[in-house]
Amino acid sequence: MTAQVLLLGACPLTSEHIMKTSAKYFTLSAVALISLSSASAFAGTVSTTLNGCASGNVTVTTVTVASTQTVINAAPINFKSCYGAFAGNDTPYPTTNLGYFNDGLLNGQNQKWQGPGTGGDLFGNGAFLASPYSAYDLNHDGIADPGWIYLGKVDGPGTNGFEAVTKIGAYTGIVLDSFFSISFDATKGIWNWAFTPDLGVIARAGVVLGDAYFDQFALVFKQGNAFAAYNFTGQQFGFDHPTSAGPVLNFFGTADLSPVFGSRGLSHVSLWARDPGSDNSVPEPGTLVLSALALVGLGTRRRKADK
Numbered sequence: 001m002t003a004q005v006l007l008l009g010a011c012p013l014t015s016e017h018i019m020k021t022s023a024k025y026f027t028l029s030a031v032a033l034i035s036l037s038s039a040s041a042f043a044g045t046v047s048t049t050l051n052g053c054a055s056g057n058v059t060v061t062t063v064t065v066a067s068t069q070t071v072i073n074a075a076p077i078n079f080k081s082c083y084g085a086f087a088g089n090d091t092p093y094p095t096t097n098l099g100y101f102n103d104g105l106l107n108g109q110n111q112k113w114q115g116p117g118t119g120g121d122l123f124g125n126g127a128f129l130a131s132p133y134s135a136y137d138l139n140h141d142g143i144a145d146p147g148w149i150y151l152g153k154v155d156g157p158g159t160n161g162f163e164a165v166t167k168i169g170a171y172t173g174i175v176l177d178s179f180f181s182i183s184f185d186a187t188k189g190i191w192n193w194a195f196t197p198d199l200g201v202i203a204r205a206g207v208v209l210g211d212a213y214f215d216q217f218a219l220v221f222k223q224g225n226a227f228a229a230y231n232f233t234g235q236q237f238g239f240d241h242p243t244s245a246g247p248v249l250n251f252f253g254t255a256d257l258s259p260v261f262g263s264r265g266l267s268h269v270s271l272w273a274r275d276p277g278s279d280n281s282v283p284e285p286g287t288l289v290l291s292a293l294a295l296v297g298l299g300t301r302r303r304k305a306d307k
Helices: 015-020 201-209 300-305
Strands: 002-005 032-035 058-065 081-087 148-155 162-164 180-185 190-195 216-223 226-233 249-255 268-274
Touching: 148 180, 180 268, 216 249
Parallel strands: none
Antiparallel strands: 002 032, 058 249, 081 226, 148 162, 148 268, 180 190, 190 249, 216 226, 216 268
C-alpha cells in the first residue's frame, strides 16, 4: 500500500494557523511517498492515510499541583505548535542530553532513519523555537542551543510503561519511570496521557544541575513508519517564562492521532522538556505552571554535568 505524507519541514504548524487555514492544507497534498503495510491492534498499527497534524490532536485537559492535587486550569488547552507527519523514525535521541545543538532530533540533528522521502535536516536549528522562546548558547561554544532534553518514552503504549532516560549529562536518577503514562480509552476512542513528576524532582535536579525554569515540553507520537510532534508552552498557561521556585505540577491530557495517521494505533510516545537558557533571566513572579519540568540547570553545575 502507498501513502502520502505531509512534511512540514522546519516550520511548525501552530494551533492558531490550523484554525485559520483551509481544510485543503490537511488533505493528501503531500511532498513525499512511503510504502506502508497494514498491521493489527494498537501498537504500531500502520494506515494507508497520513495527513498533517491538526487542531485537537493533543490537548492538556487538567493541570494539578502535585502535593495537593488542586486543579489550576479552567479549560482544556490545545497544543501550541506541531510538526508532522514525517516519514521514518523520530531518532536520533540525544547522547549528552543537555539540550545542545545537533544532539538529538529536536535539537537539529539530522534524522537517522533513511527511507524513501525521509532523513536529512527536519528541524533546522531546533524544534519549537518561535518567539518568545529562542535558542541560547548553553555550553558557551558560540552556537545557539535549542535546549531540548529527552526524558524517555513508552514503547507499545497501552501495554508497556514509561522508560525514563538513564542520564542527563553525566548523572542518573533525575527522571523516574513514574513521570509519564498513557492508556487507550476504547469507549471514547482516544489516548489518555499523564505527565506526573514526583515531589522530589526539583531537589534531585538542583543537586545535579542547579536551578532552572523550563518554558515548554513536547510529546512525539510514533506509528508504523511515521511520527508527529506537539508542544505546550508556559505562555499557554499564562506565563511566558515559568520558574522552578513553585510547586511541582502534573499535566493530564488526551490524544487522538487518527486524523494524522489514519488510525488510532501507536508504536511509541516520547517525552521532552526544554531548557530556555537565559531567556528567563527576569522571571515573572508567581510563574508556577511548568515548574514540574525542573530537570536541568544552568551555570557551573551544567559544565560539571558534561564531564
